[in-house]
Amino acid sequence: MAETALSPSPAAAPQFDPALVEQVAKKPLVLHGHDYHWITEKICTIVEEKTPAWWWRAFIPAALLAIMVPIGFGYLILTGVGVWGSNMPVAWAWDITNFVFWIGIGHAGTLISAILFLTRQKWRTSINRASEAMTIFAVICAGLFPALHVGRVWMAWFLAPVPNSNAIWQNFRSPLLWDVFAVSTYFTVSLLFWYVGLIPDLASVRDRATTKVRRFLYGLLSLGWRGANRHWRNYEMAYLILAGISTPLVLSVHTIVSFDFATSVIPGWHTTIFPPYFVAGAIFGGFAMVLTLMLPARYLYGLQDLITMRHIDVMAKIIILTGSIVGYAYIMEFFIAWYSQNPYEKWVFLRNRVADPFIFGPLFGVPPAPYWWAYWAMMSCNVISPQVFWSRKMRSNLWVVFTVSMFVNAGMWFERFVIICTSLHRDFLPGSWGMFYPSWVDIWTFAGTHGLFLALFLLFCRVAPVIAISEVKGVLPEADPHYGHGDHAEHDAQPEPTNPSPTLKAAH
Amino acid sequence: MSASVLSPSATPELHTSRETPRVYGIAAEFSSTADIYHAAEQVRDAGFKRWDVHSPFPIHGMDDAMGLGRSRVSLIALCAALTGTTIGFVLETYPSIIEYPLVVHGKPVNLFTIPAFFPVIFELTILCCAFGSVFGMLALNRLPRWNHPLFNWDRFARVTDDLFVLAIEADDPKFQETRTAELLQKVGGKNITLIYE
Numbered sequence: 001m002a003e004t005a006l007s008p009s010p011a012a013a014p015q016f017d018p019a020l021v022e023q024v025a026k027k028p029l030v031l032h033g034h035d036y037h038w039i040t041e042k043i044c045t046i047v048e049e050k051t052p053a054w055w056w057r058a059f060i061p062a063a064l065l066a067i068m069v070p071i072g073f074g075y076l077i078l079t080g081v082g083v084w085g086s087n088m089p090v091a092w093a094w095d096i097t098n099f100v101f102w103i104g105i106g107h108a109g110t111l112i113s114a115i116l117f118l119t120r121q122k123w124r125t126s127i128n129r130a131s132e133a134m135t136i137f138a139v140i141c142a143g144l145f146p147a148l149h150v151g152r153v154w155m156a157w158f159l160a161p162v163p164n165s166n167a168i169w170q171n172f173r174s175p176l177l178w179d180v181f182a183v184s185t186y187f188t189v190s191l192l193f194w195y196v197g198l199i200p201d202l203a204s205v206r207d208r209a210t211t212k213v214r215r216f217l218y219g220l221l222s223l224g225w226r227g228a229n230r231h232w233r234n235y236e237m238a239y240l241i242l243a244g245i246s247t248p249l250v251l252s253v254h255t256i257v258s259f260d261f262a263t264s265v266i267p268g269w270h271t272t273i274f275p276p277y278f279v280a281g282a283i284f285g286g287f288a289m290v291l292t293l294m295l296p297a298r299y300l301y302g303l304q305d306l307i308t309m310r311h312i313d314v315m316a317k318i319i320i321l322t323g324s325i326v327g328y329a330y331i332m333e334f335f336i337a338w339y340s341q342n343p344y345e346k347w348v349f350l351r352n353r354v355a356d357p358f359i360f361g362p363l364f365g366v367p368p369a370p371y372w373w374a375y376w377a378m379m380s381c382n383v384i385s386p387q388v389f390w391s392r393k394m395r396s397n398l399w400v401v402f403t404v405s406m407f408v409n410a411g412m413w414f415e416r417f418v419i420i421c422t423s424l425h426r427d428f429l430p431g432s433w434g435m436f437y438p439s440w441v442d443i444w445t446f447a448g449t450h451g452l453f454l455a456l457f458l459l460f461c462r463v464a465p466v467i468a469i470s471e472v473k474g475v476l477p478e479a480d481p482h483y484g485h486g487d488h489a490e491h492d493a494q495p496e497p498t499n500p501s502p503t504l505k506a507a508h
Numbered sequence: 509m510s511a512s513v514l515s516p517s518a519t520p521e522l523h524t525s526r527e528t529p530r531v532y533g534i535a536a537e538f539s540s541t542a543d544i545y546h547a548a549e550q551v552r553d554a555g556f557k558r559w560d561v562h563s564p565f566p567i568h569g570m571d572d573a574m575g576l577g578r579s580r581v582s583l584i585a586l587c588a589a590l591t592g593t594t595i596g597f598v599l600e601t602y603p604s605i606i607e608y609p610l611v612v613h614g615k616p617v618n619l620f621t622i623p624a625f626f627p628v629i630f631e632l633t634i635l636c637c638a639f640g641s642v643f644g645m646l647a648l649n650r651l652p653r654w655n656h657p658l659f660n661w662d663r664f665a666r667v668t669d670d671l672f673v674l675a676i677e678a679d680d681p682k683f684q685e686t687r688t689a690e691l692l693q694k695v696g697g698k699n700i701t702l703i704y705e
Contacts, residue, residue, distance in 0.1 A: 036670035169604065169607070169608055181632065185631040188635060188638070192638050203668045204668040204669060208665070219654075223652035224652050224653035226562055227564060227668055228560045229548075229566070232563070232567075233576055233579045234580075234644075235645055235649070236579070237578075237581040238642055241581065241637065242642070245634045245641075249631075252630060252631065471565065473565040479541055479568075480541065481568065482569075
């Protein structure tokens with residue numbers, strides 16, 4: 001169109017260096033000017049095509065790994081919690097570490113689907129579906145640990161707000177009970193949010209179905225969706241409300257998880273910085289997991305035009321932002337331990353965490369902390385490794401992005417381990433000090449949850465559209481009814497080179 | 509209707525979707541959001557009430573173009589949220605203060621401990637609000653629904669792909685088979701089709 005503002009022709013803005021303009025101009029969200037039909041075709045084919053060989057090669061090991069979860073938990077239930085390494089003084093150990101680790105991963109999915117929706121970050125449309133699925137699977141993995149950690153799992157119903165046989169109710173003033181409500185609400189709302197987003201896309205698969213079975217199943221799941229505007233009107237309002245309530249929800253969930261620690265009196269846990277620090281850490285770790293899943297999926301399914309380098313660049317920037325918040329929190333905790341002059345607090349931070357045998361131990365003249373390696377693994381993975389993302393070159397190198405994501409995944413697990421184990425293993429009374437060593441069942445089960453997570457994600461890729469089809473169509477430039485008219489048109493993308501007039505899109 | 513229509517023939521040719529007696533309405537295809545947006549504005553101005561626009565994604569500004577007001581899902585969600593708040597408040601205060609006060613760490617058990625009740629109240633508010641907005645949305649949309657006359661039209665399957673459809677129902681008081689078809693043609697509709705139930 002002649003009036004289009006962001007015309008790439010240098011004559012329109014002769015005073016600017018075209019290379020510079022290219023740098024600052026927003027890259028289109030869908031590359032190569034693909035049209036609506038291309039998007040439907042591309043994403044539905046993933047569900048419809050014959051299962052690719054690589055999928056089986058990934059799924060079979062993941063499923064075998066996942067089987068370790070029921071075996072590990074079965075052994076635990078039949079034998080007793082003693083098969084875990086958890087014991088006094090470290091009664092919360094790997095299980096709670098794993099719980100916080102997995103639930104934190106889920107948070108990036110909600111951030112992408114809810115907070116970025118409210119802030120109108122249109123780039124979220126390419127990654128929100130897969131991230132929401134990731135949220136649900138991560139919360140499934142997370143929920144297993146506290147449920148099994150209750151010891152006698154047949155008593156797990158004590159968590160529900162019903163009086164037990166002595167007519168005693170739960171302690172509603174306990175953060176552990178808040179956690180039950182927070183995590184179950186989080187799971188339910190995430191599931192609803194995900195499903196509501198899926199309805200129009202399941203209808204797309206239904207309408208393309210070639211077999212009766214598929215038509216029936218997707219017809220059932222898509223609830224008879226027919227894309228009516230009177231429906232979209234209610235749908236968009238419901239979606240907006242879900243985004244609006246998920247935003248405080250996601251902040252509350254990890255805040256409440258941090259309350260499990262922060263409301264106790266254990267030095268190293270009793271910290272007011274915990275809620276924001278936990279939330280930032282959760283988003284940080286979650287984005288790393290999104291990248292860990294999306295980079296291979298993008299490559300294997302050829303989604304480079306939908307999950308563009310711009311998307312990866314933005315996610316890398318979020319990682320460096322949240323990673324820096326987390327790094328700030330680590331340093332601030334350390335500072336407050338010194339500033340408070342509380343001897344127990346100072347002890348935990350210096351002698352249980354920071355003091356390594358090489359630099360800080362000798363510097364402060366204290367013996368090395370038993371878990372110094374865990375603390376410094378956390379520091380280097382979470383604070384130092386994301387710093388490479390300051391460089392644009394590093395953000396655009398997928399190997400670097402993937403490697404840093406893996407570091408962050410590991411670092412965030414270490415963070416929870418450091419918080420939980422180093423605080424508990426040596427607190428007020430030296431007489432009750434001890435070390436924590438994981439048992440094989442701990443390691444076995446935790447390894448199994450990775451298989452469960454991956455297997456569920458791979459299954460999701462086979463049965464549901466991995467990218468929100470209707471939302472991606474909605475961010476194409478020609479989706480705006482005023483596109484090309486010069487009035488309030490969205491110039492989020494450069495004009496299409498091949499097909500400038502929207503009316504030419506017809507005819508099939 | 510003015511005779512100066514875009515097409516040479518004054519009366520558009522009608523395709524039919526199936527040989528059954530009752531007419532559901534007339535549907536027309538459009539190929540872009542801009543086309544259907546302007547068509548919707550004209551259908552709205554022609555005074556139709558029972559009609560709809562079907563699109564693969566929500567079209568920005570289409571609610572105004574169709575003359576629709578604000579969705580009532582938000583009202584349902586608000587009521588559900590307040591219900592959740594009430595449930596949370598009663599669920600916590602009744603057992604903890606009235607029925608079986610549980611003294612933990614020698615701390616008070618009166619109503620002034622309410623800050624400790626906020627997290628659960630908040631979570632239940634969110635939970636009920638989510639249920640209210642999703643099920644409220646489905647109820648207002650009369651979904652789930654197993655079938656619909658529009659699905660009888662084979663072209664309609666493409667509405668979840670890249671087709672935009674404007675359908676006027678026969679129940680509309682202004683509906684007249686030929687004149688409505690002419691209107692749809694005048695506003696730029698293609699492949700105007702009579703839909704049977």
